[in-house]
Amino acid sequence: xxxxxxxxxxxxxxxxxxxxxxxxxxxxxxxxxxxxxxxxxxxxxxxxxxxxxxxxxxxxxxxxxxxxxxxxxxxxxxxxxxxxxxxxxxxxxxxxxxxxxxxxxxxxxxxxxxxxxxxxxxxxxxxxxxxxxxxxxxxxxxxxxxxxxxxxxxxxxxxxxxxxxxxxxxxxxxxxxxxxxxxxxxxxxxxxxxxxxxxxxxxxxxxxxxxxxxxxxxxxxxxxxxxxxx
Numbered sequence: 001x002x003x004x005x006x007x008x009x010x011x012x013x014x015x016x017x018x019x020x021x022x023x024x025x026x027x028x029x030x031x032x033x034x035x036x037x038x039x040x041x042x043x044x045x046x047x048x049x050x051x052x053x054x055x056x057x058x059x060x061x062x063x064x065x066x067x068x069x070x071x072x073x074x075x076x077x078x079x080x081x082x083x084x085x086x087x088x089x090x091x092x093x094x095x096x097x098x099x100x101x102x103x104x105x106x107x108x109x110x111x112x113x114x115x116x117x118x119x120x121x122x123x124x125x126x127x128x129x130x131x132x133x134x135x136x137x138x139x140x141x142x143x144x145x146x147x148x149x150x151x152x153x154x155x156x157x158x159x160x161x162x163x164x165x166x167x168x169x170x171x172x173x174x175x176x177x178x179x180x181x182x183x184x185x186x187x188x189x190x191x192x193x194x195x196x197x198x199x200x201x202x203x204x205x206x207x208x209x210x211x212x213x214x215x216x217x218x219x220x221x222x223x224x225x226x227x228x229x230x
Contacts, residue, residue: 010048012038014062017055021099022176026056027106057113063097067121074128078139080193080204083132084211087160087189094164094188095181101164102176125160129153133196142199152199156192163188186212 016038020029031052035042049055070089077083094101100114108115130153136142137149144152167175167184174180190212200208 009040009044013040013045013048014055014058018059018097018099021059022097026099026103031055053111053113056107056111059097060100060114060117063093063100064117064121066093066096068124071124071128074131075135077132077135079136079141080196080200080208081211083136083193083196084189084208086132087192088185090160091163091185091188094160095185098164098176101161102168104161104165122157122161125157126153129156129160136196141201141204142196143201144196144199148199152195156195159188159192159195163191 013034017029017034020034020037031045032042034055035045038045049058067090070086070093074086077086100107104118108118130149133142133144133149133153137144164176164184167187175184193208197205197208
């Protein structure tokens, strides 16, 4: 049991750091605040993470693993409902690590590892969205000219990447609070999929409107539809 204690403390530190970063923004959270929140000494914190950047990098590695696991599922998307749930799941991961997106430009300017790795993240997102579009094309859910596929994928990735920044600018005091998560994720997924509206087959467009309408009618924080619901 004693051998597991260091890992347990390191895990607690990361979980608390993530919660504080998400709530207050990374620039506003010091290692002193993290230590105080955990009720441990700064020296104990530095034993596990000698610098604040190591905390950021460890959280980013977690985010990156979760993201790539989901992006690998993009080749199973065949229709608008698949796309809706895929994008909503993607926004759930983004929300869980929302401090990265809230403070993205600041973090990239200060952290070389993030600067390099976030470029890989963007490429992975774009590749996954291209795969999603190709799958929907093959199934007949969308009809899109091959010349439009790449710019459409890029536009979808732009909205994915900067949606939470948009939410934050609209309402800095409340937008990124946990009680607003479900509505923010729904709006993000809706606006990314809205870029496909001109290309959706008629019944798929009708189903898209049904999906978004059902989510808008649900109380905040409650799931609206189960996968496969009619």
